[in-house]
Amino acid sequence: MKLSQTALNQMQFFSNTNKCESVNRTISTYLPKNKNFSRNALGRASAAVLKVNNKRDVALAKTLKAVGCGLGRKSRAVVALKKIRKREIYDCAYQKSLRVKLNRLKARKKQAIDFLLNKRVRNRLISGYKKHQLEPKLCQNSSPKEFVPQPGCSSWPD
Structure with a gap:
């Protein structure tokens, strides 16, 4: 399910929370609460939603294409993105495997x-337990001559 108007309506009526949690988690990484983004907050939030709707590599390619700066076929960025995508697919399949479950x-x-x-x-x-309590063995093993009253000690000498 992509983040769309129907998805937002489902989130509003609590009928689907997975997408909502995913979007909130992604937005919190793109827009941390301890920093103020006065100029580019809207762009960062849009990038977060784009990443949730598409995978990381597709989102980056779409963003660069919209800006007018495409990626070359054999560029280092494309190779790195393919590697990241391959690792994500492997991790997803591994977590879904019967042995891991x-x-x-x-x-x-x-x-x-x-x-x-x-x-x-x-x-x-x-x-x-009581605050400042000594172990009962310490209280009982001490002789009356050496005994110093301690708060919380239940055994008092006669």
């Missing part, structure tokens, strides 16, 4: 199991 699924499963197994331990540690 299974590895991601296994990693998520392991992470969920670790989270659930350690949930009780975390709850026990969180609920029994």
